[in-house]
Amino acid sequence: MPFRFAADRLGTVDRVIEARNLTKDYGSKRAVDDLSFTVEPGVVTGFLGPNGSGKSTTMRLILGLDRPTVGDVSVNGRRYRDVAAPLNEVGALLEARSVHTGRSAYNHLLALAQTHGIPKRRVQELIDFVGLHDVARRRAGQFSLGMGQRLGIATALLGDPSTVILDEPANGLDPEGIHWMRHLLKGLADEGRTVFVSSHLMSEMALTADQLIVIGRGRLIADTSVEEFVARASAKVVLVRSPEQERLRALLVAPGVTVSSGDRGAIEVHGLTASEVGDTAAAHGIAIHELTPQQASLEEAFMSLTRAELEFATLGDVEQPAAGVAA
């Protein structure tokens, strides 16, 4: 349990986001539906779902910007609203811009720092850290999307928070920025912080996250590690190539196990793991030329898990789910 050690380094054990039966209605539309999950410290937890699945709403609920219709959510055991030094406890980057366009990046950060009596030195330090030094005195309205994201990161880290909540942080970043972001998230988690990052891009989460919370149409679909997530979605399928194909096929077929013809003379065994197939072949002295577990990609896993959810969705409810996952 490496993260336990890491958590202890910051001196607190109870560093979690905990949602219990979280539900949010906007008029007659249910944006978040009975969501319960826990986000642990020391690892990067990806918050995954198609566009419009309720990720941003959930994050607003955590930050107390929106009030849940039913249920509640706490950070480190308390409602965010009841925290004495909120920026020290949670740092947030929200997807929609949250910056006055007429104010410079420096003054934006300064005004937020001052609510907690955080010194000016800290503001300059973070401007340098996110690489906005040259544009810090420019009006934030002139910033590119990527510069806006960097300013958002500086805002999130201002109070040296034990929990970091980032909504689509990779949006608008160039490849170098995305690379930097990935390392930043790992670094934050390695220091024992709780890191909760949303994305609609499976591929991005595959590279960044350790744990996954997957939602669709506001409902929890999966709460698991990245490995388990893939394993769960991959059926037990093994591709086998052998000179004694027909003999092996006869030996393998059993209740719950089917064998079909794969491409170029191979056979596909459904219902057994690669080691089980290998053991059977060895026991009967059958030569094996290829034995490949067919693992689903994260994309496939995500699609198979969310497909059921998406099928309920009308076109207007979920914007381009396919495009969101494929990229």
Place this chain on the structure above:
Amino acid sequence: MSSLAPAPRIPRLARTGRVTQLHVLVSEWTKLRSVRSTTWSLVAAFGSTIAIPAIAAAVVANHWPHMNAHDRADFQPLDVSLAGVQLAQLAIGVLGVLVITAEYSTGMIRASMTAVPRRLPVLWAKAAVYAAVVAALLTPAVVVGFVVSQAILSRRHIDIAFTAVGVPRVIFGAGLYLTVIGLFGLALGAIVRNTAGGIAAFAGLMFVLPPLMNVLPSSWNAAASPYVPLQAGEALMRLHRGDQLAPWTGFGVLCLYAAAAIALAAFLLRRRDV
């Protein structure tokens, strides 16, 4: 999962403070002074509060020999000095609306409320900082406008002395009036949360409501009109009482409107999603 390069070192914060009303006041002061449009609007309000009385006084002083006896008898030297307040009240009210609605239109409000999730300290601080700035800037402006315009009028010996009965109350009252008007605008902005709507609400209640009273039966109109915000507030700036309420009673009524609007804004801020 990738381990290509060491993670960037996140700078640590040695000492963390906590949210206090004083801290939020300092923050709101930074916000107010760091937006250029706000600064320019305040400078414009300051300048016009001095310049308009000066110009008006110069016009009257030049025209005085050509004015008939009736116009001369009607002339109120103090009104010339308050000519700038008429424009300033619009600017101050609209800026009051903007101080809060700009946070909603830009999304800044989400950052503000994430930093101060209890929310109300932000409203109190915004109101206090804006009121203090308006009072500190426009009270001297009204005084300077008075001194300059009366100096110009004195060439024709038609000026009024600062020491005349009621004049200090009118002059300093104008500063108070503008301050409360600013708070009224800010509260309306906080209730409506939208710039166009906030300005419409402010202009409607201040400047459209009084003429609208004329559609009422005249006895109702006479009874109700002194209580609309504009008339009530202006009572403080009248040297001689006409149809208005007594000066401080009228000002008290305006304060009640502003207080009620702020109370409603606070109630809604606690309840609504940001």
